[in-house]
Amino acid sequence: MTSPDRYAEERWFLVRGLPAVVRRGALIRRVWGRSAPALAGLAVVAANSILVVALSGKHTIDIDGHPTVTEGFLLAIVVLVLPVAGLAGWLVSRIDSPLKRVLAANVCLVVIVLGCIFGGPSPREFVNLVVSAIAVGIILVATASGVGSILGWAARDTMSNLALASGMFVRALPVVLLTFLVFFNTYVWLMAAIVSRERLWLAIGFLFLIASAFLISSTMERVRPILEAPDPALEDQERLAGTPFEAIADEPGADPLSRPERANVVFVVAASQVGQVLTVALATGAIFLVLGLIVLSPPLLESWTRGAGSTDGHILGMTLPVPDPLIQTTMMLTAITFMYLAAKAVTDKEYRSQFLDPLLDNVRLTLVARDRYRSSRRSR
Known part of the structure; x- marks a missing residue:
């Protein structure tokens, strides 16, 4: 078999998130070109930093009080940088030619270096480098380890099933309405104003681990x-x-997994189920964040937090004109929604029939192709 054919087989499995199937050493080959989609996303972030410094003269975003027109534009950049980075990575991932991928990776590296300088x-340029x-x-x-292949497949699968995610959101409306009562609870806001961000992340991580355990235990039963x-x-x-693999016949006695x-x-x-549930939870969190920006005023924030709440928020090293208790409350409600949806996904028959069963069928088909791949290698 020619090298292009072998490359096509290996890339077929990598695109489907199964790097463990391909030969040893295949993950290391062409690693620079295969990293091009992630490098494209990083290049967008680097270009964004150049724009931020050019507009504000600062290397960090520090916007408090009432933003000016320029600061409002910077806020829009902050909101759009991740979607644009994802779009850039998706466009680069559609490049089939290994040579063109290497070229794209080189261009991205140039942009990243320019981002370190400007x-x-x-x-300090050295720190940036x-x-x-x-x-x-x-x-x-x-x-090179295959983790990027799995994460890329999970991201593409989540984006391709956004319609199903909207259906899950509709079925989750009862808990969303219940969470609205939590959102307007004074003690929740008081806790959000007092608890440190480090403790909040620990609590969110704890809830995430519990919810993931629900999904993994259910996945083991369905995948076995x-x-x-x-x-x-x-x-x-x-x-x-x-x-x-279309010209390879199915043969009995394939190597066990x-x-x-x-x-x-x-x-x-x-990972695919976590991505699906997390998408709905983040959408719910975005709704609460927008709702808070609409209804929250300085007197109301003062009343709910008993004077402990800051009118400026801090996230990822940035200071934004968003109350910090609102950010923390949104994070807590997002985690609670994620935990509920993860538990519901285990028992929801409609979710299993619309999302999980087709997913498992695609995995089964990939494993059939894996058996053909292994049998063809034995015959060479």
């Missing part, structure tokens, strides 16, 4: 039959048409 989180070098190193390690025997179906030949492959499959299915 922007960055610090006025060190921070950027660490970020690029993390991207390369994630790509597929892991034991991914039997080919009659329609698999048609569904694999146009892939590198290794422990890394089993862990990879479970992690992929769990």
Whole structure:
């Protein structure tokens, strides 16, 4: 088999979030070009820092009180930087040619270096270069280890199922309405004003671990039959048409899945569900944040927090004209919503039929292709 054919087979599995299936050493090859989508996202962040420094003359965003027109534009940049970074990564990920991917990665690296010189989180260029070098190193390690492949697949799967996410949001309206009562609770705001951000992150992490345990335990039960025997179906030949495996026949006695492959499959299915639930929880949190910006006034904030609340918020090193108790309350309600939706996803039959069952069927098809891939390698 030619090298392009082997590259096409390996890339097919990597795109589907199963790096454990490909040969050892395949993850390290072409790691620079395969890192191009993540580097594109980092390049957008670097370009954003250049724009922030050019407009404000500062390396950090510090906006309090009533923002000016320029500061309002900076706020818009802060809101849009992550969606634009995601869009840039998605566009680069659609590049099929390895050579063009390397070229795109090189262009992104140039933008990142320029961001260190003309922007960055610090006025010191050396500090910016060190921070950027660490970020690029993390991207390369994630790509070479296969973690980037799994996270990329989970992100694409979440974006392709936004319609299902909206349906989950509608079914979650009862808890959302109940959470509205929590939102207008004085003691919640008082706690949000007093608790430190470090303790709040610990509490959110604790809730996230519990909710993830719900999903993973349910995933293990649903995935176990597929892991034991991914039997080919009659329609698999048609569904694999146009892939590198369409001309390979199904053969009995395929190699059993290794422990890394089993862990990879479970992690992929769990990550996809976490991404789906997290999307709905973040959308709910955004609603509460906007609602707070509408109804919250200085006298009301003073009453709810008993004078302990700051009218300026701090997040990711930025000072924003958003009350800090509002940010913390939104974070808590988002975590609670995530925990509820994770538990509901385990028992919701409609969610399983619309999202989980098609997901498991795609995983089964990928494992059928894996058996063909392994059998074709044995015959060479």
